[in-house]
Amino acid sequence: MNASIRRLVAAIGVFATLVGVGTVGYFVLGHGRWGPADCAYMTVITISTVGFYELGHMGDVPGARALTVGLIVSGVGVLAYMQSNLTALLVEGVIGHALRRRRMQKEIAKLSGHIVLAGAGGTGKHVVEELYATRTPFVVIDRSEHVLQQVSNDLCGGKMLYVHGDATLDHVLVSAGVARARGVVAALTHDKDNLYVTLSARSLNAGARIVSKVVEDEAAPKIIKAGASSIVNPTMIGARRLAGELIRPMVHEFLDQLVRDKDKNLRLEEVVIERGSGFVGLPLKDTPIRKATRALVVAVRGTDGVFTYNPEPDHVITEGTTLVVLGETDSIVLLRQLVTPGWGQPAPSAPSA
Secondary structure, three states: OOHHHHHHHHHHHHHHHHHHHHHHHHHHHOOOOOOHHHHHHHHHHHHOOOOOOOOOOHHHOOOHHHHHHHHHHHHHHHHHHHHHHHHHHHHHHHHHHHHHHHHHHHHHHHOOOOEEEEOOOOOHHHHHHHHHHOOOOEEEEEOOHHHHHHHHHHHHOOOOOEEEOOOOOHHHHHHOOHHHOOEEEEOOOOHHHHHHHHHHHHHHOOOOEEEEEOOOHHHHHHHHHHOOOEEEOHHHHHHHHHHHHHHOHHHHHHHHHHHHOOOOOEEEEEEEOOOOOOOOOOEHHHOOHHHHHOOEEEEEEOOOOOEEEOOOOOOEOOOOOEEEEEEEHHHHHHHHHHHOOOOOOOOOOOOOO
């Protein structure tokens, strides 16, 4: 229960208490002359300042009119407080919700090259945590708006963009900007739902990379055929992690500290060298990667798909090369800017007359 509802409930409680006090007061002062219903009616019209009539022979009852004056003065304040809280609840609730949803839809409409995440449950919230930590723009879809708001508040400071709806429906995916997205994550509970999301997303965006969660092994080939670029089985990964903790605990401790270091926020990331980048044709030692970003190149993947681990300083970067680097989030962001075609290159001078 939020603050506005609590204040409204408190105001209603004060109003009901005032009605009860007035009703009992009139009944006691009149020594039974007026029935409980008449006393309650008199109290309500007095508090609301309507005042249709007075109880019979009220002037003959000592203290009755003094009680009426007290009820009028108290009632004005209580009603004003109750009405203001009711108005605030409507503005923050219905109107405020509509405004927030409209503003969020406008922000989603501006996105391009983002990630669409279907499902904000047990698996999805960890995806949200990683996407937010790496400053990757994304939109989340879930059937439960309460879950969406909770994940947004807990992990993203209330800044998460989301769509409330069923991710298996095409129009919901469209509202999340799937046609402009560079990637889709299907992290729903059931394989059949992830299959629908994969099939719909692939039909709406032929070039997106789609990664789907898989629960049952037999569902994996079906989801791949539906258009998934890759599948992830959390149960299998968890089992391997359990075994790894016994066989190579120091390696896993290193990886845990790598991911969970809140001070440095280190990440293993991939950076693609596109056509026109100033890095094309340069050996690693001549690039500003180490000096400007302090990122460490762990591996290089050529256009032939072969990885070169711990590449030599003389390794020449070619168009389409993917750099696997280890560095802080800010460093990775800077490195992506540096490899962008045209970044930092002087503009061509105008031809002389």
